[in-house]
Amino acid sequence: MAIFTGAGVAIITPFNEDDTVNYEEFGRIIDDQIANSTDAIIVCGTTGESSTMPDEEHVSVIKYCVDKVAGRVPVIAGTGSNCTREAVNMSKKAEEVGADGLLCVTPYYNKCTQDGLYEYYKAISDAVNIPIIMYNVPSRTGTTIQPETAVRIAKEVKNVVAIKEASGNISAVAKLASLANGCIDIYSGNDDQVLPILSLGGKGVISVWSHVAPKKVHDMVYAFLDGDIETAQKLQLEAIDVIGALFCEVNPIPVKAAMNMLGYKAGTVRAPLTELTDAHKEVLKKALKDYGVL
Template sequence: MFKGVGTAMITPFDENEEVDYESLKKFVKFQLTNNIDSLIVLGTTGEAPAIEDDEREKIVDIVLEIVDGKIPVIIGTGTNNVKHVLKYNKMAEKAGADGVLIVTPYYNKSTQKGLVEYYKYIAERTSLPIIIYNVPSRTGINVNPETAIEIHHIANNVIGIKEASSNISQIVELFSIKPDTFSVFSGNDDQVLPIMALGGDGVISVTSNVAPKAIVELTHLLLVNDLPNARRINNNYTFFNKLLFREVNPIPIKYAVSLLGLCKNILRLPLVSGTLETQTLVKKEMERLGLI
């Protein structure tokens, strides 16, 4: 669907905790100006569980209008209710999205067999390419490598996986059995280099909300196997990547984006603004990196 970096976009809110559509427009333009490869709308970083359906539709329409086909736009449509997933997929289709990102069902969870049936059922009912989102720390369930590949073989519009398990051994195993038709994207900014060195296609990134230029450069260097220069950028951003997960995502990145003047540091409950210590560290590191 894309190679390089797809920004897992924040969703801006105003002082009344309403979606700030003007800031959203500015943010998308900022990403395009910095040559981002793709945009991921209404994922974890976009606080999707706290977004109402009418807001979702307007957010997607605005992003697609501004992007105007220049890069792929992928919509997060996953929930733990399959009927809601189908509804959000239809919304994404109607809007003209390029694909959907579907997280494993959380809380009700599943067996591995259930995951195969779940994605097969969804894939049969959408025309869009699907990326599986594997994030066990949030969902309580892991997609085993053989399960991901079985899903792909049964439903060939399931074209890849966002791997945020943090389990490098599992990801190594996935690469050893996956066909060339199945893409693997890092779901963690601190694992971009090892995953892409194994043959990954890129990253769905939190850091690129504020540093799109650097993360684009990093991933594009890795795509041409320029490891020495990729290591240089990776090492320079390692501490910042760590800071962005010092508190629950998107708490630190929302503050970081606000320092660029692209949104206000406002989140919807149950998320709240980060501690003063986190904000101080994030600001200091952004100054060191020349981002502000």
């Protein structure tokens, strides 16, 4: 059974001016997402800037999210690391504070082998009892989960039930879907490729776009799953420009700027990320206005 079906938001972590977590605003964003039909909250992922969080803060943000959501939708915690030991420890802590599932990115920088990926996910799985979503994003990590490896892991490693596919390689996703034959759930990790992945049997999307249009992303996925392809296609295509603007600089720089424009207190991004350039602010502002959300 899927951890979730539909649109899960890869949620930002809002910061105060002193760079601490703005928990009050975080709670507001969580509530607004759920009120607008988001199907899952993915906390402390790339968009949540987990790579800049000390362990204590990382766990605190996950726990706050779990407590705030209070069972309304699944909470999936980002716990992957370039160090297997750290990924195991964080995964255990996320389970202890009540996360419903884990999103575990491939080890970054190390560039481990396919056998190394297998052992990495097995070590995490052996340490927890909640479902795990693998995260394939080679543009950030330098490592690709090959379709054959993903299927091997799904079949042989307990708890690994899904993959977030952000490789951008639709041919590889098609091969994965063919080899898997339903043994693994596939989520799009790219907002401009949701429908192609749904057409290959995907369960939904882990989305940045959902920050600015949660109801539309949810509706798009369910329109497709309900057989209303025309509506789903319309919702996907009319969002292409705003999706492009949300990735005009490295994520989460633009989406935090977008949330500030929409009246949230998202705050700044943490170093080494920098604020959105003035030129891109204008691009983003125009895209949000044209899309009808600003």
